[in-house]
Amino acid sequence: MMLAVGVVATTLLAVGALLAVVRIERGPTMLDRTVAFDVLTTALVGAIAVEAAISRRTESVPILVVLSLVGFIGSVTIARFAAVEPPKNGTAAQRSGPRPSSVGPGPGSGAVAGSESEPTSDAGTTNAGGEVS
Amino acid sequence: MTVVTDVAAAVCLLLGAFFSFSAGVGVMRFDNLLSRMHVVAKPQVLGLLLLLAGVALRLQDKGSATMLLLVAIFQLMTSPVAAYMVGRAGLRTRCVDATLLDTEDDAFPVRSSTPGDQA
Known part of the structure; x- marks a missing residue:
């Protein structure tokens, strides 16, 4: 049962991340890309969480802490410093x-x-x- | 007992994955920056919290649960800050159509919302 749950959850997360990647590629402004990048990072965190849950691996959990930190710093940095630079x-x-x-x-x-x-x-x-x- | 917690964990994982998927769909389909920010700030965080709850139910380990709680608290603290900074930058760089807003901030008057008219 857990394997089927893992497959379904991973598929949903992968499709969501793929749509976020499409938005990163398309996004008219840098801020749209920032928002989509946030979605992508959180989908990555979710995928690692699903992996840790399915295989009962405790050592994957610290990766989640680090990834959530890095994702926040990345999106805030882009919003603060790189919002003006791109196409406009x-x-x-x-x-x-x-x-x-x-x-x-x-x-x-x-x-x-x-x-x-x-x-x-x-x-x-x-x-x-x-x-x- | 383990069956009950496993079923609860499976439900949490599936719901969380679905919310993350809906965040991906939303960020793809919505047509302006504020709607996309909504998708990042609310369904995404709910999905991640459900996924972390699923992991905690499945692992049943105190140290892991503490770290997962840390991730959840951190996400709840940082997500509004990130959304606020993105929205502020959007207003300043005039990426946001100010006519969509309900209230008009004095710092960002609606009349000069068209980009490039004061350049």
Whole structure:
């Protein structure tokens, strides 16, 4: 019985992960890819959990802890630092002139500029340069 | 006793796998960023919690159960934070159609929601 449960659960998880991969490939913005990557990581955690449950392996459990940590750090990092970079500003940088200067300094200097201009909020960490110019 | 817990574990595993599958379907089929964030924040976490419950029922080991509880608590703590940061970045980079929102935040006025009009 447990084997059939494992097969069905693994198939469901694999199809879900496959759909997430399709969304990562398609996703119009970087944030869509981030969201889909989160789904993919959690599906991986779920697959390892199913494997640990079917074969009663205790040593697979620490992998789950590490994977959930890494998945969170990855998605937060992309949302914080890499949300602006991809297609929108990339194509804008190719089309118009003044954009590349705002893309160049990166999120670190953008955060500094945002904290200077707006001390009440933490606005401008992602695209402060583009908003100001 | 083991039969009962095994059946419960099987039910938990199947339900959790189904919720994870539905998260994959949702992230594929929904058409804007906020709907996709909903799928990641709710059905995905529920599916993972059910899967972890299934593993704990099946292993019946105290150390493993503690670690699985740690994973569950960590997921419950980090998933809202990740969703919040994705949503904030989406508002700032104007990936989110602000007309979809019910309330209008002063920091993100609806009128300038079209990308590139102030460039």
